[in-house]
Amino acid sequence: MPTTLLPHAGTTFMDDLRELKPGDRHYRAYVGLPTGYDHMGASQFRLLCTLGLREHHRLLDFGCGSLRAGRLFIAYLGPGRYHGIEPNRWLVEEGIRQQVGYDAVAIKQPRFDYNDQFRADVFGGSFDYILAQSVFSHTGLLLAQPGISALSSVLSPDGLLLLTFKEGSRDTAEEGWVYPGCVKYRPETIAQLGRSAGLHSARLPWYHPSQVWYLMTRNELRLPSPSMMDHLRGVVLFDAQFAPQGAAVSPPSGA
Numbered sequence: 637m638p639t640t641l642l643p644h645a646g647t648t649f650m651d652d653l654r655e656l657k658p659g660d661r662h663y664r665a666y667v668g669l670p671t672g673y674d675h676m677g678a679s680q681f682r683l684l685c686t687l688g689l690r691e692h693h694r695l696l697d698f699g700c701g702s703l704r705a706g707r708l709f710i711a712y713l714g715p716g717r718y719h720g721i722e723p724n725r726w727l728v729e730e731g732i733r734q735q736v737g738y739d740a741v742a743i744k745q746p747r748f749d750y751n752d753q754f755r756a757d758v759f760g761g762s763f764d765y766i767l768a769q770s771v772f773s774h775t776g777l778l779l780a781q782p783g784i785s786a787l788s789s790v791l792s793p794d795g796l797l798l799l800t801f802k803e804g805s806r807d808t809a810e811e812g813w814v815y816p817g818c819v820k821y822r823p824e825t826i827a828q829l830g831r832s833a834g835l836h837s838a839r840l841p842w843y844h845p846s847q848v849w850y851l852m853t854r855n856e857l858r859l860p861s862p863s864m865m866d867h868l869r870g871v872v873l874f875d876a877q878f879a880p881q882g883a884a885v886s887p888p889s890g891a
Contacts, residue, residue: 703731
């Protein structure tokens with residue numbers, strides 16, 4: 637059963653979240669830093685919208701977890717346009733219960749599948765956008781190659797695949813799933829993973845606190861132009877670590 641975070645007398649919501657560690661069996665912690673749940677979801681939502689996602693598009697959120705980003709996409713996209721794949725069913729159920737709500741699910745009709753075999757074709761049809769945030773930072777090469785190929789097989793001819801990796805000077809020696817630990821790949825290997833799946837790739841300057849964003853697409857003309865890259869640079873959401881020294885970083889208590 638997932639851990640339920642109960643408020644303590646005299647503490648704030650954020651204080652209670654800080655008691656959790658990444659990987660703990662709580663819907664916010666199992667998917668990463670508990671106190672960064674909102675920031676990471678919002679950064680993914682803003683990235684896809686910057687790259688052209690609109691309410692009529694069909695989105696596959698691969699490794700959707702507890703709907704950290706999905707809660708925003710479900711509200712934004714039209715009915716039946718959001719699709720999530722997640723091997724841990726309890727995460728999705730907690731995301732719906734804690735964040736999305738059953739009424740929103742009834743209205744927006746998101747679709748979910750709970751396979752752990754990189755089966756991306758379970759919904760039928762192709763996708764305009766595919767998101768795989770912090771998936772291939774946990775997969776060895778023997779999983780990464782067929783995984784990216786599986787996503788490529790359901791990407792529309794002009795569709796965009798957004799992935800994150802941890803870069804390093806050497807490729808990981810791991811072969812299977814690694815969680816909550818991470819694996820690293822050389823940039824050259826990441827590009828080769830894309831080419832092997834019939835995809836062109838570009839490294840994006842979009843901010844991520846610990847990984848690097850890549851865009852992959854079948855259509856080379858869909859890679860960001862230099863002027864588009866300018867819209868993808870810098871800090872995309874305010875974070876306290878970027879505040880000037882001595883500046884206020886949060887509203888006053890009770891605001």
